[in-house]
Amino acid sequence: MLKPAELIDIDGATGLTLAARRLYNQLIAHAFGPRMGEEGQEWTIRLSELRGQHRGNERIEDSIVALMKTIVTVRLPGGATRRVALLGGNDMGDPERAHGCLTYSFDKRLVPLLRESSVFGKIEIEVMHAFTTKYGLALYEALSRRVRLTTKFYEDFDLEAFRELLGVPSGKLTTFSNLKLRAITPAVEEINAIASFGCQVEPIKVGKRVEKVRVAWWRKDIDGLKEAYAELQRPKVGRKARISGDAEQLVELPSLFEEKHKKP
Known part of the structure; x- marks a missing residue:
């Protein structure tokens, strides 16, 4: 659409x-x-x-x-x-x-x-339905218009303007650490996993205080598009663990019989 x-x-x-x-x-x-x-x-x-x-x-x-x-x-x-x-x-x-x-x-x-x-x-409708957080979808929508630009690859946002763009309710996630943990990181990880483009959000500090964020974006190469398509075909259940790297990996171990009869 x-x-x-x-x-x-x-x-x-x-x-x-x-x-x-x-x-x-x-x-x-x-x-x-x-x-x-x-x-x-x-x-x-x-x-x-x-x-x-x-x-x-x-x-x-x-x-x-x-x-x-x-x-x-x-x-x-x-x-x-x-x-x-x-x-x-x-x-x-x-x-x-x-x-x-x-x-x-x-x-x-x-x-x-x-x-x-x-x-x-x-x-993309299929991508839109694949998001599991409203912050991911909101950031995806905003970047969908920007990723087509040919002379601009990042944009700086005042922190409050960026909170509004993500749809963070007033009085919620008031510290940047909470905003990053609960909204920014999950949103960026989902976009990088299932969208046709990638993104990155970095804080811009004045002294020790975060005043702005820099949002960068890029189009994915063929391998990146294939990985995104493959993730879209997988169930939503377990996606958070997969894209964050916390998914459990099955490791094949030798059986007790093999250990017992292994030749020295």
């Missing part, structure tokens, strides 16, 4: 869960096209497409409500700001039934950004 860059770097979405972020990306991908510019346009998508491997619709309902309540500040190309709810009015089929549809809309001030965005970030 192609997600407008203006909706990748947004302020105010720190409370969104991983499930809500995934669902929103699916709604944008489903709606994107020539009809997006029509006045009062609505879109309809089957709940089964949004539900994934979950049987019930409870998670969809929770995510929809969260998106409707989330007011974000969008930074426009000319420097102005726009405040808008991520999702407009919608109708959802009977949540007690397995089948049904969601009919939804976007705020009229959001539609132009969706329709006329001049810069897009390429987000």
Whole structure:
């Protein structure tokens, strides 16, 4: 999918869960096209497409409500700001039934950004669904627009701006050591394991205090792409241990019979 860059770097979405972020990306991908510019346009998508491997619709309902309540500040190309709810009015089929549809809309001030965005970030659906943390997905979204640049390979962020980009709630992970342990390291490890590009996040200190972070990115070579694809085909269970190097390795040991009858 192609997600407008203006909706990748947004302020105010720190409370969104991983499930809500995934669902929103699916709604944008489903709606994107020539009809997006029509006045009062609505879109309809089957709940089964949004539900994934979950049987019930409870998670969809929770995510929809969260998106409707989330007011974000969008930074426009000319420097102005726009405040808008991520999702407009919608109708959802009977949540007690397995089948049904969601009919939804976007705020009229959001539609132009969706329709006329001049810069897009390429987000791969399979990779998006493979993330296990919202911080990993948020950083992946932000880097998807930047990795296509040909003259820029890193960017410095004020620490608070980077926390906002990751979606870290206010009052959480207040020290850099906790931010690195709980958000940055897991996000970077997941991206390096399953995305088509790699990244690195390093602190920039003023004295002993971390004031900024430098985020660098690069496109993977053929071997790196093959490794990422192979990891995507593996189950999510155990991925954290695999990519952090903590996975247990099976070692074949000689049997007692072999030891007993081994020739001197």
